[in-house]
Amino acid sequence: EINVTHFPVLQFIEGQEEGCYPIRPASMTYDDVTHLSAKIKPKQQKVELEMAIDTLNPNYCRSKGEQIALNVDGTCTDETSTYSSKLMDKQTFCSSQAASNVSRYAAAVYKKGELHLTPLHGILQLRPSFTYLDKADAKHREREAANEGGDSSQDEAEDDVKQITVRFSRPETEQARQRRVQSYEFLQKRQAEEHWVHLHYYGLKDSRSEHERQYLFSQGHGLAENTELIKSPSEYLMMLMPPSVEEESDKPMAPSNVLSMAQLRTLPLADQIKILMKNVKVMPFANLMSLLGSGTDSTAVLRCIQQVAMLVQGNWVVKSDVLYPKDTSSPHSGVPAEVLCRGRDFVMWKFTRDRWVVRKEVAAVTKLCPEDVKDFLEHMSVARINKGWEFMLPYDEDFVKKHPDIVQRQHMLWMGIQAKLEKVYNLLKEHLTPKKQEAQSGHPLLVSGEQRVNMAKAKVKQNYGQLEKEFQKQKAEMKSNDTSAKMDVSNIRIKEEPVSDEEPMDTSAYEGMNNGIVNGLHTEDSMDSLNGHLPGGCIDRVAQELKAFVSSTFKKQFVLTLSELKRLFNLHLASLPPGHTLFSGISDKMLQDMVLDTGCKQILVPFPPQTAASPDELKVYALWEAGDTYDQHRQVLLEIFSKNYRVRRNVIQNQLSQECGEDLNKQEVDRVLKDCCVSYGGMWYLKGTVQS
DSSP states (O other), rough: OOTTSSSOEEEETTTEEEEEEEOOOOOOTTTTTOOEEEEETTTTTEEEEEEEOOOTTSSSSSSHHHHHHHHHHOOOTTTTTTTTSSSOEEOOOOOOSSOOOOTOOOOEEETEEEEEEEOOOOEEEEEEOOOHHHHHHHHHHHHHHHOSSOOOOOSOOOSSSOOOOOOOOOOOHHHHHHHHHHHHHHHHHHHSOOEOOOOOEOOOOOOHHHHHHHHOOOOOOOOOGGGGGGOOOOHHHHHSSSSOOOOOHHOOOTTTOOOOHHHTSOOHHHHHHHHHHHHHOOOOOHHHHHHHTTTTHHHHHHHHHHHHHHEEEEEEEEEEHHHHHHOOOOOOTTTTTHHHHHHHHHHHHHHHSSSOOOOOHHHHHHOOOOOHHHHHHHEEEEEETTEEEEEESSHHHHHHEEEEEHHHHHHHHHHHHHHHHHHHHHOOOOSOOOOOGGGGGOOEEEEEEHHHHHHHHHHHHHHHHHHHHHHHHHHHHHHTTTTTTSHHHHOOOOOOOOOOOOOOOOOOOOOOOOOOBBTTBBBBBBOOOGGGGHHHHHHHHHHHHHHHHHHHHHHHHSSEEEEHHHHHHHHHTTTTTTOOGGGGGOOHHHHHHHHHHTEEEEEEOOOOTOOOOOHHHEEOOOOOOOSSTTTHHHHHHHHHHOOOBOOOHHHHHHHHHHHHHHHHHHEEEEEEEHHHEETTTTTEEETTTTTO
């Protein structure tokens, strides 16, 4: 809004630049201005005006002004006080861009039958600034902290002795730098670093204001000499209002983490679920379906949600690697993403077993800083005074009942994660045993004994018809089998397995649900089929499936311990549909025999005598022939590790050069080492043996 009759200006002079800024806020007049100061940040095009308030006006509430000044500055008055007169006697106005593209706007002045147009290069809107309220809030928080005198929590209170974390800066990647530059904190810091430049104010009747006002009128008098005005009306209109081709590109981009529901539903289903889970972090399946809109296939949603989330107490919790991608680090301690994911997985695993988690216990096991542990807990739980952290959502019993196959698959995944956590954190028996507390059952907390009995009775009535039919069928079979009791002994099939101290792998399955469940499953139950024997044609299918798994796994990994192979096999089972042939029960001996049948060899690594590794971790298998050009190099490398537990790189390179009869370049050596080894502390170890 421009009124040429009120046209004071602000002059900015810095170096060789000179600019005049006409100002005319809509609700102000400048005829009786007693005080006005202004300043600008040129790069940001940000202007602040500080104007005096008429405290003698009968409409001014003096008591309110005194109260505001007291809240902002307190009782003491010094140079840093906002209101030195102990009265709110001034108001600050801060500018913001009113439009992103002003090339289509102009200021018009009509004078003596002539219309004068002046193009605009920027439009700033002045709004009241309430920064003094922030100062008042800060004063209020300081007074509250002084009155409280510390934290009254017992379980969650920090010890007097605090751990100091020393961080060393690492080279910043280009991707990390771009994320940092685009962050809100960086933009705020850059804005705060630019210094304010004070402006000179010229009143309405000042000669400089009158001089600037004349620039609104065209200085040319010979209109006939302007050939551009001899054009047709349509051509002139096109010159006056050219089509905007850059308006869309000049439109400011929304922040990367802001996405409307309309924009969200234009994305693929997998991306929608990933974005929702990454922002919400914990969500029941019913709520997720409501956010995705009507008509969404629940089967497709279940398939996608398992890629980005894990099942905890019947609810879906976003995976750790989604929140902490690779090559990132903690903003608090600088710990790499791999360590953060492992610590957060431990917290999620604890919530699959217990309703409550204590932060000190998590910090003692994961060895992470308190800020990182607090972030993990805040993602999925709520702090309770003198109790700990409680999972934020109630147990979703409906989902567990409707989708037992999903629950079974998730349980298998958690068993694999548990095995990995036991190995990394050396978990004790007290960590693995759920705490027997009233509030830590798998069912909702407030369920009385009478309600449980009523639920059981209702379930019996519901299944009564089916149970009666099964009973009659079994009774008829028993009568018909009385005559077949004298059957030939040769027809009896007896289970025969080689004598071995090794126990079969855990392939537990979902059978029921009670107060002792872990994510809806009994950990003691396991599957067996026909007393350990499979029907005739199934044996070949099981062998083929197992051989395909072992072959594909070793072609990717090349070197695996038996412990790691069993973990990968459990993950593979979790990805299979219910009723698959591999669920029939695979023992450790069957798995080891299949490894040797696929062309792998056991590497007898000379582990140190004081190793605390388990027997499964001491068994190392490697693919001897992969069919590529690096077979000979890998075989030489494996021979080296059959004599040494750890080896230096120069020893490996010299041995490879001697055995292969050629000078290998660095890339070839790196390729062989990457296939079979890991580096730790300047030494090289076979994969899976360094943590032993």
